[in-house]
Amino acid sequence: MTTEKTITIALDGTGGDKVDGKSIASAVRFAVTLCPNLKVLVFGDQDLKVALEREKIDSKAYEFICAPECIPQDEDPRRVLESYKNASMRKAIEAVRDHKADVIVSSGGTGPLVTLSRHILGVMENMRPALCARIPAGPNKYSLMLDLGANALSTSKDLLSFAKLGHCAYKALYDVATPRVSILNVGQERNKGNALVKEARDHIEEVDQINCCGFVEADKLFYDAADVIVTDGFTGNVALKAAEGVAKAFLNATGIKKFFSKLSRPDWLIPWQYNGSLLLGVKGLVIKSHASAGNEAIAVALVQAAKHASLKIVENIESELKKLN
């Protein structure tokens, strides 16, 4: 028996590269076992319904809602908005808007997720929404990095927006008064880099409440060099994928090396252990799971979603944003 408040997650059950009914159902079972105060609203097709029933999950812990349409990852934004009225992604986001769920989790395409979230939930005042990952920075330590691809092109003012959102989110998540905010660049020195990052640095330095620590290089991403790492969506996406590629090369050793690899790897760097990016800047809690995530990774995203919802981070970000000049 738990006295914790129940957290309701709306789960988009059709998006993602690897997502079959069995993976989703198994992730739901993992998550509700780990978090007894969780309720999952699963939006999906008939196959998923059957898979859920097979997992024999406590019927009070989840609810299935039939929403069989799947939005292709690269669908045109206009068509995303005009069509797909029965898409599981749309229905799951609407559940957050209608206060039937505290948070939505999707492994669907970034484009459709950002487009629908902005449209259905609305955008925080003057903010440019960004996808924000919690990246490992040592054992039990995380940095927030944004944008990771919500925007194809960013201005220096957009980067200022990301810095504000990251600052407020870090405060809300980790209860640190003045998180160190840095901009990803090709060098640490003030005169390094292109006009975008230099202008962004100047804008961020003008915000008194933000502890702007200048530039950070990509080889320091996982070394706790900054609490919030600000970057444009193109660079951020490339940097994180490059890091994941190398981590997988080390983890996917074969033969006898595989055995030693398991004994040697830094546990805090295992990619699926930090699945689940936040879409910051929209008026509702939206979590993007990796498109090719396996069931452990989706379960991690669900558990993180519950934690973020219980911290009321959207409400906290909105009230922190009001304190910035």
Next chain:
Amino acid sequence: MTTEKTITIALDGTGGDKVDGKSIASAVRFAVTLCPNLKVLVFGDQDLKVALEREKIDSKAYEFICAPECIPQDEDPRRVLESYKNASMRKAIEAVRDHKADVIVSSGGTGPLVTLSRHILGVMENMRPALCARIPAGPNKYSLMLDLGANALSTSKDLLSFAKLGHCAYKALYDVATPRVSILNVGQERNKGNALVKEARDHIEEVDQINCCGFVEADKLFYDAADVIVTDGFTGNVALKAAEGVAKAFLNATGIKKFFSKLSRPDWLIPWQYNGSLLLGVKGLVIKSHASAGNEAIAVALVQAAKHASLKIVENIESELKKLN
């Protein structure tokens, strides 16, 4: 006794973060031991001269030339050109121009190295010079990736130039008729990414002789997904540093994990084993060693430099470029 032609390397002995006389001298000793047909012209200060003497290297294998000035990594390009007449970097590049050396190796700042190389050696017709790394793509396999930071800002025409240089360099280095040329992007699909990469793709596709394979994602960088990976200098620099940071996190395991890490690591991914980037597009062979490279890494750069010089890759690139429409 060897009948191979002697290769002469001009080594800039003052640049780099970690470069003390002892590291440089020790790298020279490693390199000339590995390659008996090597002669190194070492440009540097008095300390370096003493360090070289202490290493007891065969006096026929190297020559010391006093050029004590060091150009700061972030020196203004105009000052780089107008001052520093006795800089070791300048003198070493001039040795290549004057046919006293086959190749120059420097751990100095990318900015000064690119500025001086362009000025002293000249640029290949219509080309935009780019820094090109040989990145591991599996055991005994490499991809070429460029630009890694010779340019702070690139246009789509610059990326076309990088594609041409990479195509020609790959042919010269690995004797492959039609290397696979791809552009680094946030997704593989044709409609993914920003205008820069899409326009670059269109330009590259117009060159009949280049085997343009579209886009490649950063998590495939080390998986032999392309022979030549084209990117702007900002993104390329960030991607490679992100990868290096993760590799180091795995390699720098501590305690018992350190032991298992040595047994498990994929040997082809050890960063210092592929030190030494080529500055392509200038009329002379210029190799940039990592600024924070230790002595093994500098030795690797010297050995690679000798190999590239013996392949006459600058001459080969120039003749291959003439074949492109």
